[in-house]
Amino acid sequence: MADGSPAAPSAATGQESAGRQRRAGRPHENVLSRKLITEAALTVIGVEGYGAFTMSSLARRLSVAPSALYNHVTSKQEVLRWLQDHVMTQVDVSGFTAEPWDAAVRRWAWSYRDVFAGHVPLIPIVAVLPVAGAPETLKMYEKVAVGLAAAGVPAALIVPGIVALESFIFGSALDATAPADIFDTADLSGTSPTFTAAVAAQDRDTGEPADVAFRFGLDALLAQLDSTRQKASAD
Structure with a gap:
């Protein structure tokens, strides 16, 4: 601006910033791993019990869409197998x-x-x-x-x-x-x-x-x- 005041951020810039903030709190699906999924499953079960454990509850814990989980694990049963092996430690x-x-x-x-x-x-x-x-x-x-x-x-x-x-x-x-x-x-x-x-x-x-x-x-x-x-x- 002619008076030297800083320019107001454009709507597009604000949207980009908000998008960056939203993404920062959500693990991108390529960050997911067997270890991370197993630990999250153990947390869900510790809080809610086995009866409440679903792929949706696990996805919520990981802050990802359920579909993202299926890129790393085939089913709830496979998550339970990972969990069983982890519990053995x-x-x-x-x-x-x-x-x-x-x-x-x-x-x-x-x-x-x-x-x-x-x-x-x-x-x-x-x-x-x-x-x-x-x-x-x-x-x-x-x-x-x-x-x-x-x-x-x-x-x-x-x-x-x-x-x-x-x-x-x-x-x-x-x-x-x-x-x-x-x-x-x-x-x-x-x-x-x-x-x-x-x-x-x-x-x-x-x-x-x-x-x-x-x-x-x-x-x-x-x-x-x-x-x-x-x-x-x-x-």
Whole structure:
């Protein structure tokens, strides 16, 4: 302007500036990655629960359109597989580098149960997920396998041993989230007197029923593993 005052921004300039501001807060779809999507999914589930987890809720968390997600992941099920593999990093396998084999297995099993008690919907996924698509899960299996091999468990029985433990762990993770009155026979007590008496006879002073059951079963599995390794060393 002739008087030296600064020129007012044009409408086009203002639109360009607003556009830049809007874009700054939205990750462009090529910024998305497996790690970023997985972390966002974990946040959504932590706040809203698995029941509310959808691709739309995930897209909102990432501030992208749902269609942008599908350039990086094929389905909600694939996101859950990524999430399952990520959750495996929370399972404690540290005992296999420093503790006796049975203490290491015990630490791992309790940690595994507790982690997946908080992620029960992932159990059907990990139970059938090929390890080729789950690098963190495979790392965990390798730690356990090395520990069992070093303890003298025959190579042919390491995978059956892990599967037996894992099957028990998954069932126990479900049990840990069950209602406290799951075995209350109520009006049917007359048709199941022995079972009803057994439920009443549980010693609550030894811990929560789910913990007592897990300890009991884990002791049995560890005893079988110990018997197996001792028999192998004697042959």
